[in-house]
Amino acid sequence: MVELPAPAKVNLNLRITGVRPDGHHLLDTRFAYVDSGDLLMIEPSDALRVTCSDPHLEGENNLVFRVLAAMRQAFGIRSGLQVHVQKRLPEQAGLGGGSSDAATAILAANEMWGLKQSRQALIDFATPFGADIPCFLFGHASRAAGVGERLARLDIPLPTEQLLLAHPGVGLSTAAVFGRFDAVMRQSGQLTPDEASDTIRAESRAGDMALGDNDLEAVACELCAPLARLLSILREAAAKTWMSGSGTACAALLPDRKQAEVLAARLHETGSATWSHVGRLMAEHPLAAGWETAMNDWGVAKW
Numbered sequence: 615m616v617e618l619p620a621p622a623k624v625n626l627n628l629r630i631t632g633v634r635p636d637g638h639h640l641l642d643t644r645f646a647y648v649d650s651g652d653l654l655m656i657e658p659s660d661a662l663r664v665t666c667s668d669p670h671l672e673g674e675n676n677l678v679f680r681v682l683a684a685m686r687q688a689f690g691i692r693s694g695l696q697v698h699v700q701k702r703l704p705e706q707a708g709l710g711g712g713s714s715d716a717a718t719a720i721l722a723a724n725e726m727w728g729l730k731q732s733r734q735a736l737i738d739f740a741t742p743f744g745a746d747i748p749c750f751l752f753g754h755a756s757r758a759a760g761v762g763e764r765l766a767r768l769d770i771p772l773p774t775e776q777l778l779l780a781h782p783g784v785g786l787s788t789a790a791v792f793g794r795f796d797a798v799m800r801q802s803g804q805l806t807p808d809e810a811s812d813t814i815r816a817e818s819r820a821g822d823m824a825l826g827d828n829d830l831e832a833v834a835c836e837l838c839a840p841l842a843r844l845l846s847i848l849r850e851a852a853a854k855t856w857m858s859g860s861g862t863a864c865a866a867l868l869p870d871r872k873q874a875e876v877l878a879a880r881l882h883e884t885g886s887a888t889w890s891h892v893g894r895l896m897a898e899h900p901l902a903a904g905w906e907t908a909m910n911d912w913g914v915a916k917w
Contacts, residue, residue, distance in 0.1 A: 615657040617653055618654050618718050619651055619654075619718065619901070620651045620654055620711070621648055621650065621900060622779070622891075623714065623746065623750065624646055625645060625858045625859045626643075626825055627825060627826060628643040628828045629641070640759070641758060641759065641760070641761065641762055642758075643758050644755075644756070644757050644823075645749045645756050647895070647899055648777065648891070649893040650893055652711055653699075654698070654699055654700070654722070655698040656695055656697050656719070658726060659693070659694040659695055661694040662679065662686065663695075664679040664697045665697070666699040667699065668699075668701045668705075677712045677743065684743070685729075685739070691727050693727065695722070699715050704863065704889045706861075707861070707862060707863035708858040708860050708862065709858060709863050712744070713744045717740070717750030720740055721751070733752065733753065736751050737752065737765070741761065741763040750899060752765045752899075754767050754897060754899070755768040755772060755898070768897070772897055773825065773867055775868060776870055776874045777866075777874070777893055778865070778866045778867075778868055778874040779864070780863065780866070780889070781864075782840035782843070782886065783887070783888030785862055786834055786837055786841070788859075791830050791837065791860040794837055795829065795833045826854055826856030828857050828858075831845075831857045831861070840862075841857070847886050848866045848881075852866035853867070871892060
């Protein structure tokens with residue numbers, strides 16, 4: 615058995631640049647990884663089985679199962695894998711937990727089934743299963759465009775301050791947030807009607823994005839009062855605070871670990887957060903440098 619990390623990601627900023635005819639949104643966003651995440655325990659098996667520490671994410675309910683089943687079919691694989699997902703990240707948080715699990719499983723299957731597919735080939739295969747999966751397969755902090763599949767290494771240095779992540783205990787579905795965003799844009803006349811929904815809005819919003827800019831934050835706060843409250847509290851204590859992805863996890867940068875831990879404790883004491891993590895942003899996915907390095911760095915079990 616091998617244990618492999620599935621790290622969280624944070625969107626450093628996010629802009630919606632358009633909508634395709636199929637309804638998928640076009641993005642301009644920057645990602646970095648976080649030194650916290652789920653853990654996958656994987657071993658060879660005669661069949662494909664996926665269990666999870668969260669019972670409602672067992673079997674076919676788990677994205678890991680769906681992507682691995684598709685890989686078996688696409689590459690004619692007869693053997694299976696036994697995968698157990700130890701969830702540590704909150705759901706519907708904008709941290710990419712399920713997508714990261716799927717990406718780690720894809721990398722493991724590529725190795726254990728001897729597929730020898732390139733990272734780009736894996737990205738092309740995985741993109742239809744989730745817009746966040748490619749950023750985890752890419753292996754480096756990145757700038758993403760398209761529906762998330764067009765990736766380039768991040769062109770700006772990562773913040774070096776202490777990172778505090780916090781989740782209010784209430785999630786939002788990605789579909790609900792994007793749906794509300796589209797409704798607001800239509801009301802303001804900035805989104806084209808459905809029959810011409812592939813029109814790009816980027817030209818009227820040109821220019822680079824600042825750290826923390828997120829087109830979805832305002833509508834997510836409309837939909838989730840606990841998120842709005844959490845952001846308000848964080849902004850009283852930290853100079854830079856923002857929402858990741860479509861929410862509802864929030865990031866804040868603090869000068870040192872002690873201040874971040876004190877703030878995290880206050881959030882829990884007041885009921886403003888039910889999950890938090892104090893750590894750092896990472897430029898590289900822990901599996902980017904290779905299996906042995908990753909397992910040594912994370913202190914996880916080997917075959």
